[in-house]
Amino acid sequence: MATLTIDGKTITVVEGTSVLDAARKLGISIPTLCHHPKLSPYGGCRMCIVEIKGIARPVTACTTPVSEGMEVSTSTPYLEKLRRTILELILSDHPNDCMVCEKAGDCVLQELAYFYGLRENRFAGERRIYAKRDGNPLIERDMEKCILCDKCVRVCDEVQRVRAIEIAYRGFKSKVCPPYERDLDCEFCGQCIRVCPTGALTGKKWALKGRQKDIKEVDTICPYCGCGCNLTLNIRKNEIVRVTSKEDTLNEGWLCSKGTFGYHFVNSPERLKNPLIRIAPKSSEFGVRSSELKEKLQTQNSKLKTQNSKLFREATWDEALDLAAKRFREIKEKHGHDSIGALASARCTNEENYLFQKFMRAVIGTNNVDHCARY
Amino acid sequence: MKTEKNDIKIKVCMGPGGIATGGADVIKVFKDDLASANIKAKIGKGCSLHKVGCFGLCARDVLVDVIVGKNKTTYQYVKPDMVPRIVKEHLIENNPVSEWTVGDDYYSFYNKQIKVVLSEFSEVDPEDIDTYTAVGGYEATKKVLTKFTPEKTIAIIKKSGIRGRGGAGFPTGVKWEICRKVESDQKFIICNADEGDPGAFMDRAVIEGNPHSVIEGMIIGAYAIGATKGYVYVRAEYPLAVERLTIAIKQARGKNLLGENILGTKFNFDVRLKLGAGAFVCGEETALIASIEGQRGMPRAKPPFPVHSGLWGKPTVINNVETLANVPYIIRKGADWFSSFGTEKSKGTKVFALTGKVKNTGLIEVPMGILLREIIYDIGGGIEGGKAFKAVQTGGPSGGCIPAELVDINVDYESLAKVGSIVGSGGMVVLDDTDCMVSIAKFFLEFTQAESCGKCVPCRVGTKRLLEILDRITAGKGREGDIELLEDLGNDIKLSSLCGLGQTAPNPILSTIKYFRHEYEAHIKEQKCPAKVCKDLIEYGILEEFCKGCGACLRVCPSKAITGEKKKPHIISVDVCIKCGACFDVCKFKAVKKE
Structure with a gap:
C-alpha cells in the first residue's frame, strides 16, 4: 500500500495504482482523452498531466504509478495552461462540425472544449483531409475526427485480440487504418466504436437516427447466445436506434458484432x-x-x-402448444419415443438447455438430444 | 588481409567520407596497379593494403596513408587516376609525390584532438579481428572475465565518470549498477546504433572503423549487469556498418569471445543484429525496444525505465555506440586515465561530427570541456571562404544554436545546457553570415516534424504548427505576435510531450529566437531576410555599372529570366526569375545583386 496526497487530500491505495485511478477514488476528476480503465495506459493525449513534487516536468497521471509520500497537484494554472494548449492543438486539426456530428452531446472532446471555453484557435492551420471510403455496412470511419488516442487500436488488440487496425504513417500524417490502408475487414464487433471519444468511429446503422440526449435507455439481455450479455437498448421514438452495454455488467460493457449491430429484427x-x-x-x-x-x-x-x-x-399460444403436444403424443404412440429427437439452440441459456433436455428425457422419453452447434 | 613482412603498408580511408568520395575505386586501382607492376610490392607479400576507418578530416578524402618502412606519408584528395603515379613514383622509385601529400595545416587538425574511441582507426582493419587483437583488443574482455567481479567492473566504469554519449548524458556506471541489482531470469544489453541526427555520423564511423570495440564494450557490459543476450539496433541505412558488424560478430564467435563459456569462464553471451526501418524516433530507448519486439516504434511513458522493465519486459541496459566503444579502453587503461580527460562533471573525450562552414569538416574527438573556439578555429581551421562565424548548431534537431559571441564556452554537458543547447549525440554544424537562422530552425523543425511518431498531441500537432508559423515567416507572411506564439507553443511542447523527441524539438527555434530575435523581427516587420536566404524575401537584379554583358548569367539561367545584348548590361525579369541564385554565383564581376 502507498499513501499519497492529491490536491491536499490523502489517500492510501495499492501499490501499482496509477495516479489517475487514485485521484478518481478521491473524486478528483482529471481530464483525459486516451485513457480507458480496461485498456493498457497510453499517455498519448497528455491531458492528464499532473505535477508531482520533486519531478521537474509534468507527468501523465494515467501512466505514473503512485509511490509512498507522493504529493500530486492536478489543477494548477500552469497545468491548465498546458492542457488548454493541447486541446487547442487537437481542435486545430479537427473538423469542428459538431452541428452535424453523430457524437455531439456525447463527445469527450466537445465536452472539454466547452469546459475550457475554446472558440478561437491560435494554431489554425492545415487539417488532415480524408475521404470516407469503407464499403462495409456497419462501421463508419471519419478519420478527420480521429485524435489518435489509440483506444480503438488497443481494444482491438487487447480485448478483441484481432489487431485489425494500427496506427500507420508518422507525425501529423499518422492515421489509424487496417493494413495497407485497405477497407476495414474484421469481425465488426464494434468495440472500437464503443471506446472512441469523438465522432471518428460511429455505427452506420444509426446515422441520423438521433443523438444521445434524446435517447431513452432500456437494459436487457442479449438474445443471441447463451452468454447472456447485458445490453442497453438506446431508444428514440419507440425505436431502437443503437445498442450499448454498461461497464458494470458481467460482460464489462463489451459486446460482439451480433449484440452491437443485430438489433434490427426487433422492428422488422x-x-x-x-x-x-x-x-x-x-x-x-x-x-x-x-x-x-x-x-x-x-x-x-x-x-x-x-x-x-x-x-x-x-x-394463440394455448392452441399452438396443445397442437404440438397432441402431435408429439401421436408420433410417440405410433413410432415409439425414440423416433423423436431434438436439437437445442446456441441462443438458449444454460437453464433453458437444462429444461430442454429434461423435457426430452422425462416427458418425451428419449435421449436423442443434441445441439445445433454440432451441425 | 594477413601480411608477413610489411615493407609497405597502404591504408585507404573507408569511413563514411572516404566511401562517399570514391575510396572503393581508389582501393581497386591500387590493387590492380600493384598486381600489374609485378614488383615486390604485391599485396600479401611485402606490401599490404588496408581499408581502415575514418581518418577524421573528411573534407580531404580520399585520404591514403602510405607507410614505407617507418616513413608515413599521407596523401589527400586522392582520386583513382592519381594512384598509378603514387605506385610508380612512391612505391617503386621511393619518391613520394610531394604535391599531393598533406601539409602542416593537415596536422593542425589533429593537434588539439585526443583520440580514445577513434585512437586505433588507422591501425585496425575493421574486417579483421586479428588487427584489433594486435593492438590490445579484447584484452579488456579477458581481464574482466578472469579477474574482475561484475561489481568491480561496474565500480571501474562508475569511477571513470563516463556518461551516456547518445545525448542524455546519464552516468553509464550508475545505469549498469541499477540493472545489476534488479533480479531477473533474463537481462539484455542493447547497443543503440540508430544514429539519425542530420549531419551526424559518429556512431557510423565507429562501427565502420572499429566494430570490435563496440562488441567488446557489449561483452563487458553484459558481464557487469548479468545479461546473456545482446542486440545491436543499427540503421538499415548503414549497410557497411551492418556488414562489418556481421563480420565482426562472426569472427568474435570464432574466437570464443561470443557464445557459450566465453574464454572458458562459464560466461555466456551472444549478440544479434536488429536492423532499424528508418524511423528517427526509434533512437529513443522505449521506441527502440518496441521496434525490436516487432511493435510499431513508438515511445512509452517512463517509469518503468528499461533497466527495470525493458525488452520483453526484462531488465535492459541500452547504451550508445560511442559509450560502449569507450568501455574497453577504460578497462584497459584504467578509470583514472579516462577521468584525467574532461571537466569535473563531464569526463573523457567526445566524438563530434564537425560539419558546415568550417574549412576542415570531419570526425573529431576532443576532451570534454574544450573551448568551442578551439574546435572551430584550431581544429576546424576557421570559416571557409573568409566569411564571418555566426553560430554553431550542436546536438542536432534536439539541440540549439550557440551564437558567435559565446565562442569561448566550454564544450561539455553542463556548459552547453546552460546556453540552451546540448552535447547530444555529437552533431556540430557551423554556420556563417550567409546562413539565415530562421531557415536553420525551419530545417530542423521539418526534420523533427516529419519524424514525430504521432503518439502524443504536442509533438504530433504542435511541431506541425510551429513549422507552419516558420513557413509563413520565411515566406514574408509572418504576423505580429508570431515570435511570441512560437515561444509560447515551443515551451508548452517541451513541457508536455511524451518523449525526448518532442521535449527537445522546439530547441532550435527557441535558441535562435533567444540569440537572433532580430532576424525573426526583420522577416516579420520588414519582410527582409538579413542573410538573404529566404527566397520569398529576396530579389535578384543586375547592377548596370558593373555588368560587362558577358552573357554568363544569361546562359546559366534555367528559367530564361535574363535578357540583354552582348557587351550591354543585362536585365533580370523579376516575374520569370525563380531565384535559384545561379546568376549570382556565376557572375565574375559582382554585377548581380541580391536584396
Missing part, C-alpha cells in the same frame, strides 16, 4: 409475433420431385411475410 416487419399453424398440406404429401419441392418451399417462405397466408394461420 418479418418478425413473427404470434404462433402460426400450417393449414396447407405439406408438399411431400403430393409426391413432388426435390427440385420442385425447393421451388415450392421458396414460395412458401416468401408467403410467410404475410402472416395469414394460405399456408399458415395465426393462432
